[in-house]
Amino acid sequence: MPTVYIKTYGCQMNERDSEAVAAQLAAKGYGLAPSEALADVILLNTCSVRDMAEQKAIGKMQSIAAEVRRERPNVVLGFMGCMAQSRGRQLIDQLPDVDLVLGTQKFHRAADYLDDILAGRREKVVDVGGETGSEAAIKEHILEGMRGLNGQIRARSATAFVSIMQGCNQYCTFCIVPYTRGQERSRTIGDIVAECRQLAEAGVKEITLLGQIVTSYARRELKPKDGKSGFVQLLEAVHAIEGLERIRFTSPHPKGYGDDLVDAYDRLPKLCESAHLPVQSGSDRMLQLMHRGYTLERYIGIVDKLRKVKPRMGVTTDIIVGFPGETEEDFEQTLSLAREVQFDNAFIFKYSPRKDTPAAVMPGQLPRQIREERNARLLEVINEIGARRYASRVGEKVQVLVEGPSKRNPARQMGRSRCNKIVVFEDSQDQRGRLMDVHIQRAGSFTLYGPLS
Numbered sequence: 144m145p146t147v148y149i150k151t152y153g154c155q156m157n158e159r160d161s162e163a164v165a166a167q168l169a170a171k172g173y174g175l176a177p178s179e180a181l182a183d184v185i186l187l188n189t190c191s192v193r194d195m196a197e198q199k200a201i202g203k204m205q206s207i208a209a210e211v212r213r214e215r216p217n218v219v220l221g222f223m224g225c226m227a228q229s230r231g232r233q234l235i236d237q238l239p240d241v242d243l244v245l246g247t248q249k250f251h252r253a254a255d256y257l258d259d260i261l262a263g264r265r266e267k268v269v270d271v272g273g274e275t276g277s278e279a280a281i282k283e284h285i286l287e288g289m290r291g292l293n294g295q296i297r298a299r300s301a302t303a304f305v306s307i308m309q310g311c312n313q314y315c316t317f318c319i320v321p322y323t324r325g326q327e328r329s330r331t332i333g334d335i336v337a338e339c340r341q342l343a344e345a346g347v348k349e350i351t352l353l354g355q356i357v358t359s360y361a362r363r364e365l366k367p368k369d370g371k372s373g374f375v376q377l378l379e380a381v382h383a384i385e386g387l388e389r390i391r392f393t394s395p396h397p398k399g400y401g402d403d404l405v406d407a408y409d410r411l412p413k414l415c416e417s418a419h420l421p422v423q424s425g426s427d428r429m430l431q432l433m434h435r436g437y438t439l440e441r442y443i444g445i446v447d448k449l450r451k452v453k454p455r456m457g458v459t460t461d462i463i464v465g466f467p468g469e470t471e472e473d474f475e476q477t478l479s480l481a482r483e484v485q486f487d488n489a490f491i492f493k494y495s496p497r498k499d500t501p502a503a504v505m506p507g508q509l510p511r512q513i514r515e516e517r518n519a520r521l522l523e524v525i526n527e528i529g530a531r532r533y534a535s536r537v538g539e540k541v542q543v544l545v546e547g548p549s550k551r552n553p554a555r556q557m558g559r560s561r562c563n564k565i566v567v568f569e570d571s572q573d574q575r576g577r578l579m580d581v582h583i584q585r586a587g588s589f590t591l592y593g594p595l596s
């Protein structure tokens with residue numbers, strides 16, 4: 144049977160989609176190759192959120208076409224995911240070596256289309272249509288003993304991602320996602336719980352529920368029950384699964400942080416005290432132009448409430464610098480927000496105009512130099528605050544879920560604390576999947592170190 148190599152760009156949703164496609168292909172008898180040089184089919188799972196991510200994937204495909212295909216003309220080349228969705232057939236016009244373009248609602252069709260192309264029944268396939276029910280099609284996992292995306296046999300895994308919904312209805316003015324992932328569609332609680340239970344039975348201890356805006360989960364389908372949103376109802380159902388030790392989710396939207404969710408951190412002991420809460424800007428004027436749907440006051444209020452319930456709450460965020468019309472004063476408000484909230488870490492993005500988004504044609508587009516400069520200034524503040532916050536954990540005992548040997552040094556084990564900080568400790572024995580207490584003695588760059596306690 145032919146072998147497949149999948150390379151993934153972008154977010155955790157993309158990683159999850161790639162894994163599910165790989166598992167689906169493996170179930171149909173395809174092999175998973177450790178590198179593109181050894182694969183009969185090469186698929187790039189793409190990201191569109193910034194131009195750089197698109198250019199990387201296009202550049203990669205050009206070099207594959209030039210190098211791999213010249214030597215092995217029968218290799219099948221495909222794009223899938225967000226850029227495939229937004230560019231469709233254009234990708235084949237631009238790169239005629241590409242055989243398959245698979246949109247974000249069509250991942251589960253990969254095997255059928257590849258079968259057709261490999262058997263010579265079809266030469267090129269472009270499918271970027273919508274498909275009812277596709278939100279429930281990402282559910283297969285690569286478990287212990289199966290071959291993974293890197294071609295290696297998978298060891299038991301302590302953590303797993305579960306996709307609970309697809310799409311986004313927020314329409315932030317900078318963001319391409321509503322156009323690449325479509326409208327919000329949620330899986331049922333029963334379906335999600337069944338998948339999580341299977342993972343727990345396979346030894347998974349921590350599950351991260353994934354979606355573009357998970358706090359909007361089943362907003363239309365599930366009426367609030369005892370003041371609890373559909374998302375909190377889902378958290379409760381997953382929480383009841385035996386064997387599961389920890390629950391996380393990403394990404395929420397600040398508007399979804401009602402008191403029911405704040406309260407869930409208090410009531411549900413498996414729900415880890417960390418929140419990735421994208422703020423995007425520290426200026427109310429920018430937040431409005433971005434169509435974020437909250438004010439700074441509301442955002443800070445949420446963080447305060449969370450820290451009141453869980454003082455050790457890890458809070459991380461996403462921030463865009465250089466959004467159209469952002470003045471020095473707006474930017475300084477972002478710097479002061481970072482200082483006020485004291486984020487544990489933040490992902491900083493230089494604004495990148497995206498096709499068909501309102502912000503791309505707003506007045507006041509800023510030159511690259513200003514975006515670069517603000518990026519560097521904010522990064523310095525974020526790193527300084529992060530270093531202080533990590534250092535403040537020295538002397539504490541933290542619970543770590545061990546994910547496996549550290550990649551850099553196999554004589555060490557790596558895991559995460561409940562507040563989502565990477566923790567490394569000395570132990571040459573593979574402690575994967577165990578919950579262990581580590582006495583923190585030292586903080587490095589966004590990592591904590593210490594002996595077992």
Ligand code: 5AD
Pocket residue numbers: 192193317318319421423461462463492493494495496497
């Ligand atoms: N330019 C820069 N950053 C962006 N993001 C989304 N769209 C853009 C864009 N056009 C960032 C946001 C989001 C993260 C995943 O990517 O901060 O939270």
